Amino acid sequence: xxxxxxxVMGIGNAIVDVLAHADDLFLAENALVKGAMxxxxxxxxxxxxxxMGPAIECSGGSAANTIAGLASLExxxxxxxxxxxxxxxxxxxxxxxxxxxxxxxxxAEAGPPxxxxxxxxxxxxxxxxxxxxGACVDLGPEDIDGDEIAAAKVTYLEGYLWDRPxxxxxxxxxxxxxxREGRTVSLSLSDPFCVxxxxxxxxxxxxxxxxxxxxxxxxxxxxxxxxSFDKALQYVRGHCEIAALTRSEKGSxxxxxxxxxVVDAEPITKVxxxxxxxxxxxxxxxxxxxQSRPLDICARIxxxxxxxxxxxxxxxxxxxxxxxxxxxx
Amino acid sequence: xxxxxxxVMGIGNAIVDVLAHADDLFLAENALVKGAMxxxxxxxxxxxxxxMGPAIECSGGSAANTIAGLASLExxxxxxxxxxxxxxxxxxxxxxxxxxxxxxxxxAEAGPPxxxxxxxxxxxxxxxxxxxxGACVDLGPEDIDGDEIAAAKVTYLEGYLWDRPxxxxxxxxxxxxxxREGRTVSLSLSDPFCVxxxxxxxxxxxxxxxxxxxxxxxxxxxxxxxxSFDKALQYVRGHCEIAALTRSEKGSxxxxxxxxxVVDAEPITKVxxxxxxxxxxxxxxxxxxxQSRPLDICARIxxxxxxxxxxxxxxxxxxxxxxxxxxxx
Numbered sequence: 001x002x003x004x005x006x007x008v009m010g011i012g013n014a015i016v017d018v019l020a021h022a023d024d025l026f027l028a029e030n031a032l033v034k035g036a037m038x039x040x041x042x043x044x045x046x047x048x049x050x051x052m053g054p055a056i057e058c059s060g061g062s063a064a065n066t067i068a069g070l071a072s073l074e075x076x077x078x079x080x081x082x083x084x085x086x087x088x089x090x091x092x093x094x095x096x097x098x099x100x101x102x103x104x105x106x107x108a109e110a111g112p113p114x115x116x117x118x119x120x121x122x123x124x125x126x127x128x129x130x131x132x133x134g135a136c137v138d139l140g141p142e143d144i145d146g147d148e149i150a151a152a153k154v155t156y157l158e159g160y161l162w163d164r165p166x167x168x169x170x171x172x173x174x175x176x177x178x179x180r181e182g183r184t185v186s187l188s189l190s191d192p193f194c195v196x197x198x199x200x201x202x203x204x205x206x207x208x209x210x211x212x213x214x215x216x217x218x219x220x221x222x223x224x225x226x227x228s229f230d231k232a233l234q235y236v237r238g239h240c241e242i243a244a245l246t247r248s249e250k251g252s253x254x255x256x257x258x259x260x261x262v263v264d265a266e267p268i269t270k271v272x273x274x275x276x277x278x279x280x281x282x283x284x285x286x287x288x289x290x291q292s293r294p295l296d297i298c299a300r301i302x303x304x305x306x307x308x309x310x311x312x313x314x315x316x317x318x319x320x321x322x323x324x325x326x327x328x329x
Numbered sequence: 330x331x332x333x334x335x336x337v338m339g340i341g342n343a344i345v346d347v348l349a350h351a352d353d354l355f356l357a358e359n360a361l362v363k364g365a366m367x368x369x370x371x372x373x374x375x376x377x378x379x380x381m382g383p384a385i386e387c388s389g390g391s392a393a394n395t396i397a398g399l400a401s402l403e404x405x406x407x408x409x410x411x412x413x414x415x416x417x418x419x420x421x422x423x424x425x426x427x428x429x430x431x432x433x434x435x436x437a438e439a440g441p442p443x444x445x446x447x448x449x450x451x452x453x454x455x456x457x458x459x460x461x462x463g464a465c466v467d468l469g470p471e472d473i474d475g476d477e478i479a480a481a482k483v484t485y486l487e488g489y490l491w492d493r494p495x496x497x498x499x500x501x502x503x504x505x506x507x508x509r510e511g512r513t514v515s516l517s518l519s520d521p522f523c524v525x526x527x528x529x530x531x532x533x534x535x536x537x538x539x540x541x542x543x544x545x546x547x548x549x550x551x552x553x554x555x556x557s558f559d560k561a562l563q564y565v566r567g568h569c570e571i572a573a574l575t576r577s578e579k580g581s582x583x584x585x586x587x588x589x590x591v592v593d594a595e596p597i598t599k600v601x602x603x604x605x606x607x608x609x610x611x612x613x614x615x616x617x618x619x620q621s622r623p624l625d626i627c628a629r630i631x632x633x634x635x636x637x638x639x640x641x642x643x644x645x646x647x648x649x650x651x652x653x654x655x656x657x658x
Contacts, residue, residue, distance in 0.1 A: 021647075054397070054424040056643065057386035068383070087416040087442070095383040113416070314385065318350075 004183075006102065007075040007290035009152035011144075011174055012063025013136040013160055013167075014081030014105075015115040016088045019275070019313055020055040022120035027128055032120065037129040037191045039163060040118075045132035048118050057088070058314050059095035060117055062190055063158040065276045065315045069283025069305055071099035072321035075290060078102040078152060080143055080170075084135040088114035095316075102148075108138045119275055121313065127275040133164065140166035141173045149177040153290045154212070156282070159190035162198045175209040184289075186212035188282055189219040196222055211241040212289065214282045220245055229253075242289075244299060246281050248274075251303060254295045263299040266307035266328065276315025280305040284325070297329070304328045333512075335431070336404040336619035338481035340473075340503055341392025342465040342489055342496075343410030343434075344444040345417045348604070348642060349384040351449035356457055361449065366458040366520045368492060369447075374461035377447050386417070387643050388424035389446055391519055392487040394605050394644045398612025398634055400428035401650035404619060407431040407481060409472055409499075413464040417443035424645075431477075437467045448604055450642065456604040462493065469495035470502045478503050479510040482619045483541070485611070488519035491527045504538040513618075515541035517611055518548040525551055540570040541618065543611045549574055558582075573614050573628060575607055580632060583624045592628040595636035595657065605644025609634040613654070626658070633657045 027034055030048065040048070059068070067077040079096055083089030085107040092114060096103045115134040119127050139161075149155055155178040161167040178185045187202075187210045189195050195202060195215075202223060206213060213236065215223065220232040220243075229245075233253060236243045242256040251265040284305035288298030308317050308324050317324075356363055359377065369377070388397070396406040408425055412418030414436040421443060425432045444463035448456050468490075478484055484507040490496040507514045516531075516539045518524050524531060524544075531552060535542060542565065544552065549561040549572075558574075562582060565572045571585040580594040613634035617627030637646050637653050646653075 049423060050427075052423075053427050054388065054645065055420075057420060059383065091384075091386060094378060094381075098379075098382050316383065 004153040005076065005151035006078045006153065008067060008070050008154045008156050008286050009078045009080070009149060010063035010067035010156045011080045011161065011171065012158040013061045013115055013133060014064060014083045014092050015061040015117045015131065015136070016092055017058050017060030017117050017119050017275070017315060018049070018052070018055045019058070019119045019121060020053045022053065022122060024122055027120060027122065032128050032130065034122070034128050035126050036193050037131055037160070038193070040130045040132050042112065042132055045116065045118065045130070048130055052118060052120070056313070057091065058316065059092045060315050062160060062188060062279050063156055064096060065279035066156060066283045066286070067101050068096060068099055068316045069280045069321060070287050071101050072317045073283065073287040073305070073325065074322045075287045078148060080105050082108060082135050082139040082143065083114045084108045084111065086113050088116065089135070105143050108135045111135060111138055121273045121275070125271040125274055125310070127273060136167070137164050139164070139170055141169045144170050144173045146177050149174050150181040150183065152183060154184040154186050154286055156186045156188070156286065158188050159194045159198070159202065162201060163194065179209055184211045185209050186214065186286065188278065189213070189215040189223060192218040192222040195219050199223060206239045213240045213243045214246070214278065214285070215243070216246045216278055242295065244285050244302065246278055252281065252299050254299045256295060259295060261296040261299055263296060263303060266303040268307045268311060271310050273313045274310050276309045277306045279315060280309040280317070284321070300329060301325055333482040334405065334480040335407045335482065337396060337399050337483045337485050337615050338407045338409070338478060339392035339396035339485045340409045340490065340500065341487040342390045342444055342462060343393060343412045343421050344390035344446045344460065344465070345421055346387050346389030346446050346448050346604070346644060347378070347381070347384045348387065348448045348450060349382045351382065351451060353451055356449060356451065361457050361459065363451070363457050364455050365522050366460055366489070369459045369461050371441065371461060374445065374447065374459070377459055381447060381449070385642070386420065387645065388421045389644050391489060391517060391608050392485055393425060394608035395485060395611045395615070396430050397425060397428055397645045398609045398650060399616050400430050401646045402612065402616040402654065403651045404616045407477060409434050411437060411464050411468040411472065412443045413437045413440065415442050417445065418464070434472050437464045440464060440467055450602045450604070454600040454603055454639070456602060465496070466493050468493070468499055470498045473499050473502045473506070475506050478506040479512065481512060483513040483515050483615055485515045485517070485615060487517050488523045488527070488531065491530060492523065504534070508538055513540045514538050515543065515615065517607065518542070518544040518552060521547040521551040524548050528552060535568045542569045542572045543575070543607065543614070544572070545575045545607055571624065573631065575610050581610065581628050583628045585624060588624060590625040590628055592625060592632060595632040597636045597640060600639050602642040603639050605638045606635045608644060609638040609646070613650070629658060630654055
């Protein structure tokens with residue numbers, strides 16, 4: 001196998017987050033499902049934005065956040081995702097490139113604008129996400145460059161891609177190339193409702209394509225339609241090479257064949273906004289993984305990265321994750 | 330005089346801030362004047378943005394921040410400023426309107442894009458601003474509605490407007506109407522370099538138009554070309570009805586005829602980013618002023634608002650200033 005140019009190639013929705021504080025009453029009045037990611041159309045996005053308080057904008061997207069985190073750890077990252085050639089597209093492109101991430105997917109020159117995710121952060125620091133996919137719907141297999149996939153140790157895919165037919169094709173193409181090239185394929189289940197929409201497909205993917213699975217407790221329980229974490233744990237063992245399962249303040253559990261690690265969460269004084277916690281965990285874990293660190297250390301790095309990201313508003317690290325990990329590990 | 334519909338009408342540049350952390354070396358390499366606001370052209374903005382790290386976007390603009398702060402205090406605010414009909418213009422419009430501020434200036438339908446201010450926050454929490462004025466250059470006297478000016482207790486103008494000839498005309502028109510209607514005209518000197526560019530004009534304005542002046546120590550020293558705060562203080566007395574002079578951690582000094590108040594700064598545990606400190610002070614002061622509070626209380630409210638805004642990244646309050654002031658005053 002040739003030397004890898006990238007540690008991780010991420011493929012996902014290219015999204016700008018629009019973050020505002022909101023209370024539970026607002027969620028109730030607008031029938032928003034707390035803690036979940038819901039897809040919305042342009043009209044709903046417009047209406048919700050009008051009712052939303054003053055906001056800040058920052059680059060987001062699940063896999064994109066993970067690659068941003070990896071870059072903050074000084075891992076070599078690349079990203080594939082679709083923006084439009086508009087101002088928010090320029091913001092997304094700037095933010096990921098200045099981290100040193102290779103991002104060369106051509107922006108759409110027509111069609112819907114760059115995707116945005118309206119994120120309502122409640123006083124309990126939980127985030128509720130409403131995503132208008134915009135230009136993301138134009139991502140297709142033609143955006144997947146086989147040489148680039150072959151050049152990455154890990155190709156990391158977000159489950160959210162499965163929501164659009166052409167993105168799904170892109171996903172399959174990338175996974176197939178990575179498998180063929182002997183590279184690692186990693187999948188994040190993204191969201192329990194996303195799992196619910198695509199359960200059979202995800203189970204197939206786990207069997208045939210995926211080497212490293214990321215899921216939180218709700219997602220893995222949804223995948224196997226079971227009511228306890230331990231039951232889900234028993235199912236997932238043996239269905240992919242490595243599964244890294246996150247459990248918020250309970251830390252994470254990593255299984256790989258007979259190997260099992262139960263790793264505590266990193267202590268944190270105050271949780272400000274849980275947006276991006278799972279993405280940051282995956283960043284830390286995959287950074288450790290591509291540096292051939294033992295799985296328990298990968299899980300600890302993941303936990304340290306997640307702790308940084310949830311300590312402030314916004315899904316991406318505010319300070320160098322490399323420095324934080326060096327200090328805390 | 331008719332009842333006022335607004336407490337404060339702000340007129341200023343409508344700007345989206347682009348905030349990133351940077352170190353002093355970055356400032357030196359790019360020859361940026363630390364702590365100052367420098368006007369840049371589109372090309373320089375593009376170049377600097379490319380070299381800038383990952384950023385967050387939030388609505389800014391000096392007078393706009395002040396009106397946002399006033400709205401957070403539940404004062405009745407209005408704003409006049411020019412955006413373009415683009416995505417960043419929509420962001421600016423959303424953020425100020427959802428605070429309850431009346432903002433009805435029609436966006437430009439052609440010409441340069443919505444203004445942005447690249448803000449580099451150094452580890453000492455100082456901010457260095459590079460502003461591309463974009464669509465702001467289209468603000469002109471035709472955007473000033475005399476009835477709206479007449480309907481505001483205070484018309485608040487930022488000195489930065491003086492940098493563009495047509496905005497200056499708009500400024501003069503608004504001040505003339507407010508004077509004629511017996512309303513209060515307030516001016517912020519904005520920046521010592523801005524004062525340097527327009528010293529004679531600002532001195533004339535103080536003599537003829539301005540009732541309430543806001544300036545920080547550097548600005549008021551620059552205005553009178555003196556080397557000590559006390560000398561500037563002696564000059565400014567008698568040249569406008571009220572002068573509120575801010576001195577960072579030394580608090581503020583308010584003079585009005587024979588009345589003088591020296592008010593301590595609000596204690597704060599950690600300064601994260603000084604962007605918007607002066608704007609927030611003006612918001613608090615003018616809120617008190619329009620509620621007919623004594624001048625020392627106006628200064629204290631100003632100090633409490635400034636303390637909230639400098640405790641986090643970004644120029645506008647993150648929490649209700651009304652609540653903060655109720656708790657601390």
